[in-house]
Every structure is written in C-alpha cells, then in structure tokens.
Amino acid sequence: MRRLWIGLTFLVFALLLGAPVVRIAMGAWNDGWSGFAGGLTRPEAVHALAMTGLIVVAVTVINTVFGVMLAMYLVRAAWLGPRLKKLLNSIVDLPFAVSPVIGGLMIVLLLGPDSAIGGLLGAAGIKIVYALPGMILATLFVTFPLVIREVMPVLQEIGTQQEEAAAMLGAYGWTTFRRVTWPQIRWSVVYGIVLTVARSLGEFGAVLVVSGNILFKTQTATTLVYQDVENFSLTSANAVALVLAAGSVALLLLMEWAKSRQKHA
Amino acid sequence: MHVEVRGLNKRFGEFHAVKNVGFSIAKGQLIGLLGPSGGGKTSILRMLAGLETPDEGDILFHGKRVNDLPPQERGIGFVFQNYALFKHMTVEGNIAFGLEVKKWPKPRIRERVAELVELTGLSGFEKRYPHQLSGGQRQRVAFARALAPEPQLLLLDEPFAAIDAKIRQELRSWLREMIDRLGITSIFVTHDQDEAIEVADEIMIINQGNLEQKGTPWDIYKNPQTPFVASFIGESTIVEDISSLRGFEDARAWPGTRGLIRPEYVEIGKPSEFQILSATETGRVKHLQFRGSEWLVELEVGSTRLVTYRSLEKEVLHPGDEIQVLVHRAYLFNDNDSWIMENKLKEDRTYVEI
C-alpha cells in the first residue's frame, strides 16, 4: 500500500514538475549551442535581462526595509491601537488575492498618462506608467506581503521581554534592534528576501500591463519570453526561459536552505 | 528616602490595576511585594522600572521625580520572571551587554564580567549559551546581567517562579546573601509567602491594587491590619460565630463578628499534655495529613472546624480520637473594626512556639 502511494507521488512529481523543466532545457538546445547563445545575447534579451535585474534589486531592497519596519510596527507598536493593527494586518495580505493583471491595471488607472497624478507628472517630464518606475511600483505591490509575513510570526514568538531587558540595561531603539531583535529574525528576513527575489524575477502579468512591453525600453525577461512565443521564435524563448528557470531553481535551493536555518536558529 | 511613591494609580482599560498606592523605601532595604496573582504587584514594579507609565502619582528616587525618565536612564537592574536572557549571546555576552551600551572601556568590561561570573558562581560557564544552562544557572545569569552596570536599585519580578522547588530554597538564600553583601536597595515581587517571609526585610501586601500593609514579616504576622492580610499569611480558618468557642464568649458583645484563627494558635492533645486544662474544651480529630516535618490535623470543636499542626514528637493521633483543644487567640473582625482577642480563660501569657 505504502509503495503504491510513494510510487504515485513520484509519478505526479515527475510529470508535473520534472518533465516541464527537462523539456525547457531540451528546447533551448534545439538549435545547439549557437541557438542558445544567440537567444541570450541578442540585444533585446540583454536589455530585458538587465531590466529584470534592475527591478529585482530595487524591489527587494525597498520591500525588505519597509517590510521589516512594518512588521515591527504591526507586532510591537504601542502607538497603533489593537483594532487598527488588526485592520492593517488583514490589508497586508491583499496583494496575494489580486490577479497580477489587475495589479497592473490599478497602477495604470492611478498613475497613467490619463490620470490626474500621471498627467501632472507627465507634464513635468516624469513618466511612471510605460516606464521603469511604474514597473517597479507594480512589482512592489505584488511582492509587498512576502517579507512582512515571514517576520511577523517570529517577532510574536520571541516576545517583548528581551527588548525590555535591553531597555533596562540602557539600550535605545536602534541598539536594541541591532543587537537583540535582528539576530533573532535574521533568517526569516533572508527567507523573505529570497521569496521576494523569486517573485519579482518571475512577475509577468502586472509588468506586462504597466510596461506596455515596449521593445528595448520596458521589456523584462518574462515579457520577452511572452513576445517570443507570440512570434513563434521558440528557441529564443526557450533560451531566456531556461536562464529564468535555472535562476528559479537556484533560488529554490536558497529558499530551502534559509528555511532550515530559520528553524534551527 | 531612596524610593518614594505617592498616589500611584494605573488603569488598563476598565480594569483599575493599582489604586492609590504610596510607600517609601530606605536605601539598602530588601522589600517584598507579596500578594495574590493579578493583584497589581507586577504593575507597580514595572512602573518603578519605567516599563509602564502611571496614570496618576509620583515616583521619586532620592527625592527627584522620575516619572518622565525613560527606563534606559533610571539606573535600575531588572530581573524578569522568565529570565529574558539574550538567547543568541553567551553568558559573558549577556552580562557585558549593559556595559557595552554604556561604552565602558573593554578591559574594564572584562574585569567586571569576570567579577560577576565569580560572584554568581558561574565560573566555567562563561562561553555557554542560555539553552545550555539549567534554570537555576539562567536565573543567576539574569542577576549578573542586571547587576553589571552597578545599578542603584534592583527590581525582581517573581524571580523564582519558574524554578524547581528544590533549587528554589538554595537560590533564595543565595539571593538574600548576595543582596546583603552588595547593600543594594531591592524590591522583589512574589506570590509565595514563605519566600517573602524568609528573604525580605519588609513586606508590602498588595491585593486588588491596594497596599494592605507594609511592615516586617513579624509585624504583619502578629498585627495584621486588615482581614485580607490576616487571612493571607498563614493557613488560617475563619470561624463564623467566634463566641461559640470557649474563652471567647465576650465576642457576643459585638454581633456579626467573625474570627480568624491561625493554626499556630490552636493547641491540641490528650488531657495529660495540658497545663491549663480548664481553658480547654473537647473536640474530635477529623482528618490527619502527613506533611513530612509534622502532621496537619483537621479537627472539630462543636460545629466549628479548625486546623492545626502537631509535632512528630508527640503521641500519634487518629481520626475519631477525642482531644482537648485550646485556642490561644483569635483575630476578630467585623464591618467596622478588627482586633486580636486573647482567650479569656488563660491565666498567664502562654509562650507559644511558632
């Protein structure tokens, strides 16, 4: 009986997860090494990968810093009433429920060239939608809860007493955070960062809407793959996809490693 | 006066946790805050520390008002109930923390840490982490850490609550000795009477936010000022109609007066064991319980149930035995007044061992 279930499970994993990854690798090599290299080194690909890289870095830094602070406030702050905290807490999760396309749409509606704010900024020469800032904003939105959700439970678990002890010994806010709180939430933050990187790397729907997918200007790696598929240049699509997939697998391994450090901290 | 508190009040929402508390403590005293859980003792301690702000009232250290001073500046050592050690730091790291914050020069920090490690008997454990220590050891690290920055005042929140009973005794005497040696003013919170009586110079009984009485353990014991204090210390029995007991008939003059009788003031035994037989009345043993160092005897006199102790040296009693009972004194109280009344039939002051 056991063997049946284990065997079935292996089968499911092989079919659902294993086969697709293998297929991409094969597909990228359809035209041999030159096909693969060509797919990667063409100028649109280089530009798209660079855009993706930029977005990932910006989003990760911003959402980690703000995420950790918000987590601290939502768990510890005395200046937030308990009911307000509960409300904010439930709002934090909202981006998880929003389809990425809708996320992109929201940003376009709010800050697009036809909107009030967008029009004003546009007149000043600042483009948000159909440009990098908009893409960063959209990605910030979808990755918003990730770091917060990892840090909050840990903060709740460690409790306030160690921080109070530090206060009694003369330590103020930053010192207490640096020497007492941070060492204990460190690995959860790392796990949150890895999740954020993975998600911003892979963000597609929101960025597609906000960027307009303009060749050489606002294309990311994922929207380039989309475009390649639409144009039937499958080998090129595969090449970029393989790089993304390899990146994801590497991130996956990092995720598992950080998770285990988190547990044993 | 080292620590003075006036008109302290604290509410948590609707709940009035601390009601108009005031007291003063002299330098070098060891004070115990004793009372049932939820009574407000920890709130008072935390307000002294600056971890909570009072709604009303003043807190003064050496005559200076410190209400607005943050906990970081108050120069207080605080020992938490669950130690609150920094889990990711070694014993040394924990102890040195307060000194590093104050930016002491490194050699001086090393010296002080070594001093405290020695003082608290933790030599050899400096490089260990909290999860590698026993409960008693962790508590000692907590003390050392609190004492390192040479505080003026030491506050302890139920320091022994999380410790095994066996070790508790040792740690208690160790704490008493330590604080005496250092001469540091200390206040600790506990709900364990024996602990308070054994360790403290003076005890403050706190119940439902009120300071019921402040005094030496002996004072409180002998002259309880409120019914709560009287019932709280020791295992007393409340007798509804005190005048029914032999020797306390005078209590009839104050109707509605009840009596509180401590086990130590109830003497029982065979007729041969008594000097003033005429003052005794007959009772019956209901139940016996072996307590390791003595017997706990439940008895009945008429319709009144009493509790007392009986030495292991004396003749063993059995349930159902008829015995003579002498109640030496009782603490009487009614709605207006409370006082101690001696058994009128005793002709001389009986010297009672407690």
Added chain:
Amino acid sequence: MSSKLKNRWWGWGFRSAVMLYFIILIVLPILGIYGQSLSDGWKAFMDNIREPLAWKSVQLTVWMALIATAVNIAIGTMAGWVLIRYRFPGRSLLNSMVDLPFALPTAVAGLMILLLLGPQSPIGRWAEHFGFSILFHRPAIIIAMVFVTFPFVIRAIQPLLEELDPAEEEAAYTMGASRFKTFFRVIFPNMLPGIASGAMLAFSRALAEFGAVVLVAGNIPGRTLIASVYIFGEIESDNAAGAAAVSVILLTLSFLILWFVNHLQSRRRTA
C-alpha cells in the same frame, strides 16, 4: 539634542514614512480601481459586467479553478501525506521540489506546458490520436492552474500532519479500529482544516492566474478565454472601464475568500 529627543524624532520619521508607503502602495490602488469601475455610474458598471464575453470569462474561470482545485486536493493530500508520513530515498528532494511553482516565473511555466503538450510533442500527438486536444483547449487551462497552485494544499496539511499526536492513532488501534477506519475517523478530520484552507488559497490563486494560462489557452472568447486574459484584452483595446468592472468582480471574490480563510484560521487559533 538629548539622546531621547533625537530618538523620538527618528521614531516619528520612520513611522510616517512606513505608514505612508503602506497606504499609497496598497490602499490607494485598490480604492482607485473600485472608484474607477463605478466612475461612469452604476448602470455603466452593470452593462460592462453583463457583456456576454465578460460574464462568460468569469464563469469559465471559476469553473476551471474549481476543477483545478479539486485535482490539487486529491494529489496534494496524497503528496503531503506521503512526504510527511513515509521515509524513502529522495524524500527531501521531492519536498524541496514542492516549492518550485512558487519560484518559477508563470510565463516560463506556460512555455513549459506549451512545449510538453503541444501538437508536435509526444504527449500532444498521443492525445490527438485519441481524439481530444489538450493545448489551446480547456484541459491546458486546468493543467496550468494545477501547476501554479500545486504547493498550496501540500504546505497547508504538512504542519497539521506533523503536529498529529501519535497517541490518538494508537488509541484508535487499541480500541480495535482498522487502519482504514482510523484514517477516516481520526487522522482525516485533523487534516481537514489544512485541506480546506489550502484549497481555498489554491482556488483564489487559480482565479487570478494569468501568465501560465495566457500562453497555453488559445484565448478563444467564450471557450477558453479566462477572466484575467479578458481583462488584459480590454486594457489593450483601451476599454479601461470594462477591464475595471470585471476586475472588481474578480477582486471582490478573491477578497471574500481571503477574508474567509483568515477568519477560519483565527478561529482555529483561539479554539
């Protein structure tokens, strides 16, 4: 400035910055889209929704998501069970692989499915032989949804299985229950909350999925056009109001599910 006062100012600065970020990034856009969809009035809103294509796409999405969720409940429960209860070589590898759909870009997932199941591929040809097509038809949508929501049920039941007290099972055995009975009467009820919340999260995610589906679905209006792709289409056609209207439907549905899951979880915690 005293140390305390300096700390105070920093504190206030951080607080305002963070709360402002929170509100501008999350609250404003959501309010914005609700506002926009109703900007031309209630009647326009209803018209937009009643657009046959719009309504059909929502129906299709819900139906496909339900099927995908059902599939995930089945294989997710099995996989979660196997990974926690049994020890076998490759177990930790499989366990790590569970998170792959979380890490992989959805567009890449779509491409993978495209290649695996396309008419050129072995599987595609095999299916054609039997007379049914996968790619660019509904089965492809379901497969894409199953892929991206695979981890949810598994990760939801694993902690519950780990917390399960072996004493409960042993008690059942000592009272004469067969393994089968024990599973259904003792173990399964303990897994149920996990299955339920995992399923709801999976459903919510499947409703929202875009990247994987858009590449493999064919997007034929009324047949294989799901809501998110419809919305995308409307945006491309400059029909922001239409897009916003359907978005609001999808959003409200997802928020309700999210709220429900949170509610259940907090009730479990206080129970």
